[in-house]
Amino acid sequence: xxxxxxxxxxxxxxxxxxxxxxxxxxxxxxxxxxxxxxxxxxxxxxxxxxxxxxxxxxxxxxxxxxxxxxxxxxxxxxxxxxxxxxxxxxxxxxxxxxxxxxxxxxxxxxxxxxxxxxxxxxxxxxxxxxxxxxxxxxxxxxxxxxxxxxxxxxxxxxxxxxxxxxxxxxxxxxxxxxxxxxxxxxxxxxxxxxxxxxxxxxxxxxxxxxxxxxxxxxxxxxxxxxxxxxxxxxxxxxxxxxxxxxxxxxxxxxxxxxxxxxxxxxxxxxxxxxxxxxxxxxxxxxxxxxxxxxxxxxxxxxxxxxxxxxxxxxxxxxxxxxxxxxxxxxxxxxxx
Amino acid sequence: xxxxxxxxxxxxxxxxxxxxxxxxxxxxxxxxxxxxxxxxxxxxxxxxxxxxxxxxxxxxxxxxxxxxxxxxxxxxxxxxxxxxxxxxxxxxxxxxxxxxxxxxxxxxxxxxxxxxxxxxxxxxxxxxxxxxxxxxxxxxxxxxxxxxxxxxxxxxxxxxxxxxxxxxxxxxxxxxxxxxxxxxxxxxxxxxxxxxxxxxxxxxxxxxxxxxxxxxxxxxxxxxxxxxxxxxxxxxxxxxxxxxxxxxxxxxxxxxxxxxxxxxxxxxxxxxxxxxxxxxxxxxxxxxxxxxxxxxxxxxxxxxxxxxxxxxxxxxxxxxxxxxxxxxxxxxxxxx
DNA sequence: TTGTATGCGTTATCAT
DNA sequence: ATGATAACGCATACAA
Numbered sequence: 001x002x003x004x005x006x007x008x009x010x011x012x013x014x015x016x017x018x019x020x021x022x023x024x025x026x027x028x029x030x031x032x033x034x035x036x037x038x039x040x041x042x043x044x045x046x047x048x049x050x051x052x053x054x055x056x057x058x059x060x061x062x063x064x065x066x067x068x069x070x071x072x073x074x075x076x077x078x079x080x081x082x083x084x085x086x087x088x089x090x091x092x093x094x095x096x097x098x099x100x101x102x103x104x105x106x107x108x109x110x111x112x113x114x115x116x117x118x119x120x121x122x123x124x125x126x127x128x129x130x131x132x133x134x135x136x137x138x139x140x141x142x143x144x145x146x147x148x149x150x151x152x153x154x155x156x157x158x159x160x161x162x163x164x165x166x167x168x169x170x171x172x173x174x175x176x177x178x179x180x181x182x183x184x185x186x187x188x189x190x191x192x193x194x195x196x197x198x199x200x201x202x203x204x205x206x207x208x209x210x211x212x213x214x215x216x217x218x219x220x221x222x223x224x225x226x227x228x229x230x231x232x233x234x235x236x237x238x239x240x241x242x243x244x245x246x247x248x249x250x251x252x253x254x255x256x257x258x259x260x261x262x263x264x265x266x267x268x269x270x271x272x273x274x275x276x277x278x279x280x281x282x283x284x285x286x287x288x289x290x291x292x293x294x295x296x297x298x299x300x301x302x303x304x305x306x307x308x309x310x311x312x313x314x315x316x317x318x319x320x321x322x323x324x325x326x327x328x329x330x331x332x333x334x335x336x
Numbered sequence: 337x338x339x340x341x342x343x344x345x346x347x348x349x350x351x352x353x354x355x356x357x358x359x360x361x362x363x364x365x366x367x368x369x370x371x372x373x374x375x376x377x378x379x380x381x382x383x384x385x386x387x388x389x390x391x392x393x394x395x396x397x398x399x400x401x402x403x404x405x406x407x408x409x410x411x412x413x414x415x416x417x418x419x420x421x422x423x424x425x426x427x428x429x430x431x432x433x434x435x436x437x438x439x440x441x442x443x444x445x446x447x448x449x450x451x452x453x454x455x456x457x458x459x460x461x462x463x464x465x466x467x468x469x470x471x472x473x474x475x476x477x478x479x480x481x482x483x484x485x486x487x488x489x490x491x492x493x494x495x496x497x498x499x500x501x502x503x504x505x506x507x508x509x510x511x512x513x514x515x516x517x518x519x520x521x522x523x524x525x526x527x528x529x530x531x532x533x534x535x536x537x538x539x540x541x542x543x544x545x546x547x548x549x550x551x552x553x554x555x556x557x558x559x560x561x562x563x564x565x566x567x568x569x570x571x572x573x574x575x576x577x578x579x580x581x582x583x584x585x586x587x588x589x590x591x592x593x594x595x596x597x598x599x600x601x602x603x604x605x606x607x608x609x610x611x612x613x614x615x616x617x618x619x620x621x622x623x624x625x626x627x628x629x630x631x632x633x634x635x636x637x638x639x640x641x642x643x644x645x646x647x648x649x650x651x652x653x654x655x656x657x658x659x660x661x662x663x664x665x666x667x668x669x670x671x672x
Numbered sequence: 673t674t675g676t677a678t679g680c681g682t683t684a685t686c687a688t
Numbered sequence: 689a690t691g692a693t694a695a696c697g698c699a700t701a702c703a704a
Contacts, residue, residue, distance in 0.1 A: 013691085014690070014692075015691090016690075016692075016693090017689085017690055017691070020690090027689060028689070029690090032689080032690085051696090053696095054695095054696045054697065054698090055695075055696050056696085
């Protein structure tokens with residue numbers, strides 16, 4: 001490994017001078033600086049992140065938190081796209097990313113401790129149980145933190161606009177003449193609560209009654225659970241005319257169930273999804289759904305975080321809502 | 337931040353003693369060790385990874401390489417599942433993972449340099465252009481490296497058994513009576529070459545002729561490209577009776593195109609996919625495909641790498657092939 | 673069994 | 689404009 005000492009020797013200067021030259025300090029002569037930089041390049045020098053982190057207390061490393069337990073695993077398209085754009089934007093701005101977890105090996109630490117252990121300059125909480133004390137501890141700590149799809153008032157956050165997204169879907173379906181809307185929802189999280197509340201509120205505003213039996217619990221990204229909920233809805237004395245699914249993937253479970261009953265979409269039953277993953281748009285009929293802009297959310301989160309890291313004095317928490325977009329497929333019939 | 341110095345003061349011993357006690361050195365008395373460990377816990381002590389890495393030359397951090405450019409981005413289900421299991425297994429064994437890339441911020445370094453910069457103990461190359469010089473440099477370096485779906489003879493690797501997988505699919509289709517098989521393939525990579533070679537070889541073994549026009553190029557995970565290829569196949573004077581798609585997701589593009597032509601699956605056209613993602617099994621009809629065990633591959637890769645890191649002396653490169661499994665859906669008609 | 677001394681690679685302070 | 693020196697937190701060879 002080539003270190004500043006090697007460069008110092010090669011150039012016949014002190015290590016201090018090398019360090020300054022490499023970091024563009026103003027008190028080094030033009031020529032010396034150039035000579036040092038050239039030698040560094042020739043020797044293939046690159047700084048040692050550990051030494052730098054130790055000395056400066058800055059690691060240029062940001063932690064990313066996916067608490068898999070909560071069902072928001074990396075392998076779900078929505079989250080993996082967020083991860084990908086957080087990664088891309090962070091790297092563009094000079095930061096690496098490391099996953100933060102609990103229980104690394106046999107030493108147990110919570111998220112906050114793990115982030116400290118790795119000297120993370122900041123943390124992005126992408127998916128987690130935000131009510132858990134370990135998460136709250138991290139969010140309340142001195143480590144700059146940005147949350148996605150949830151907001152603590154002490155942290156910046158990027159929120160997908162679930163309220164408006166759900167409202168747009170309900171209004172669209174209403175405009176097509178539907179008055180019996182069933183809603184299958186995922187695990188109760190703040191996102192779920194927002195969508196459900198928005199669903200109810202919009203229905204109320206449009207004078208659509210929502211019988212209790214039209215609201216069914218299921219699980220995000222679990223076609224089987226939504227298939228089951230679909231079956232229950234179909235068993236009702238008065239069936240809904242349109243079913244809202246927790247997400248696009250879950251809809252596939254419903255699709256199967258509807259086919260089993262010999263019902264065709266949208267002739268016999270209308271459906272809408274949520275997320276707007278690419279898959280939803282290659283299905284036939286194209287799924288009517290609401291697209292969340294995961295890419296934008298990820299890069300926005302990275303930018304917010306790094307801005308805070310680099311300007312701790314002028315920083316104030318900001319909430320950014322990422323607007324989505326209604327994708328008008330062909331799964332809602334016009335029964336007006 | 338609480339350091340060993342704080343503990344040393346609190347316990348009235350030297351820093352060295354604390355360090356030894358905490359690392360379970362054999363030459364510290366039972367009681368002192370216990371006392372020190374208790375104080376450490378009370379004070380909420382956790383080691384500083386940077387200091388430790390600097391001193392020991394070991395970071396307990398492994399680099400993961402996803403060269404997005406090559407189409408193997410994190411957001412493709414196959415890769416995100418590999419990532420997830422690499423992450424889980426690494427954490428279980430006491431290692432964090434950090435993404436390795438080129439051009440971090442404005443300083444440009446190649447993969448090898450990036451890994452050195454972060455003192456990675458080892459690297460998993462999950463998806464990359466293995467012919468690129470930067471990749472070869474990394475693989476040939478002194479940094480322990482494990483590759484997925486490609487093997488350098490100096491590195492351990494975990495390979496999905498594409499040869500056997502494709503053979504299984506061809507034999508299955510053949511047994512159903514099909515003799516006109518079309519093959520749509522992804523970008524030319526070593527994986528693609530293996531599948532294509534296996535396809536051709538198995539067809540030859542079964543006396544199935546493969547006209548050149550039945551082999552069509554497309555792009556992995558791109559339904560549109562496969563849709564196009566499908567259209568070309570349908571335009572042929574003599575249509576195939578079964579189409580092999582590059583992967584399950586790509587099949588969706590073909591599905592759309594077949595529907596446009598009023599062809600139903602599998603009555604008018606049989607199809608098979610590859611990957612066996614969950615989606616393929618909730619579609620109706622269920623897709624006939626070959627499941628790659630991404631979870632096993634990821635955790636196997638992590639284990640191989642860490643084994644090498646921790647036993648550099650006894651280590652020898654190993655190639656592990658991960659067996660998959662034919663998922664017999666209902667998209668291949670019996671025309672025997 | 674415990675303590676002393678040293679250095680990992682870097683940056684920052686203060687002299688020169 | 690440049691250099692000597694200390695310090696970041698930790699682990700280890702060696703001394704006691």
